[in-house]
Amino acid sequence: xxxxxxxxxxxxxxxxxxxxxxxxxxxxxxxxxxxxxxxxxxxxxxxxxxxxxxxxxxxxxxxxxxxxxxxxxxxxxxxxxxxxxxxxxxxxxxxxxxxxxxxxxxxxxxxxxxxxxxxxxxxxxxxxxxxxxxxxxxxxxxxxxxxxxxxxxxxxxxxxxxxxxxxxxxxxxxxxxxxxxxxxxxxxx
Numbered sequence: 001x002x003x004x005x006x007x008x009x010x011x012x013x014x015x016x017x018x019x020x021x022x023x024x025x026x027x028x029x030x031x032x033x034x035x036x037x038x039x040x041x042x043x044x045x046x047x048x049x050x051x052x053x054x055x056x057x058x059x060x061x062x063x064x065x066x067x068x069x070x071x072x073x074x075x076x077x078x079x080x081x082x083x084x085x086x087x088x089x090x091x092x093x094x095x096x097x098x099x100x101x102x103x104x105x106x107x108x109x110x111x112x113x114x115x116x117x118x119x120x121x122x123x124x125x126x127x128x129x130x131x132x133x134x135x136x137x138x139x140x141x142x143x144x145x146x147x148x149x150x151x152x153x154x155x156x157x158x159x160x161x162x163x164x165x166x167x168x169x170x171x172x173x174x175x176x177x178x179x180x181x182x183x184x185x186x187x188x189x
Contacts, residue, residue, distance in 0.1 A: 007182045019058055029183065031132060031172035036120045039171060040110055041071040044103050046167045047158035048094045054166070056094075063092030068103065077107035102157035109155045128173055134185055136176040140165045143174070 002008055003015050013024040032038055045064060049057045057064075067090050069075040079087075087093065087100045110120060117123040127147050135141070144165035151159040168174040177184040 008180050009183075010176075010178045010181045014055060017055060017059075019061075020055055023058055025183070028170055029172050029175045029177050033125065034119065034121045036110075036114060037071065037073075039120050039124065040073045040107070041065075042167055042170045043106060043110070043159070044068065044071060044076075046163050046170065047102055047106065048096070048099050049166065050099070050158050050160070050163055052094065060093055063090070067093050073107040073110050076104055077111060079104050099158060106156045106159070109151070113154065124171075124173065132172060132185075133168075133174045134176075135174060136178055138165065138176075141174075144168060 001011070001015065003013075003021070007025075009015075009021070009024055014020045045057050045061065048064070065071060067087055084097075084100055084104070088095050088097055113120055113123050117126070124147070127143060133141075133143065140161040144161045147168070148159055148161040148164045151164070165174065169176050175185055
């Protein structure tokens, strides 16, 4: 589909949602290295996507940013029952109690991984040997299976293989821009 700006994009990029188009054009599939704050933000958002659409989560992103202290994993790991109840009452976010609990648990594990590997970036890129993988039309892979199992073994929640695959696409470890998309890497063809 050709959009009003003349570009062809991946099929999923809703032409009627400017946030979605900006996400597609400026973030999704862009290689991110050495930005643990962004990695945690995307892990948190992807975990809240479980059972919902990414567009739904993306539309609430700024509400999540406000509610979860700018995605500061250090603060989130310290949330108490008062803060949890505040989040459960916040109509601007997805108020699933299990997902809120997972965000807190995942913030603790995230810091444990940083302590072990020096950064979450080093940990996550280690699975692909530092290489970007070009593939599309998948929702999981051997790579997302391995990472998901490892994160679950470490104690993270809501990090199944499909969620992790979406995360890997979001941070550019997996580049899934479709053929014809103006952001498609020629190596994918």
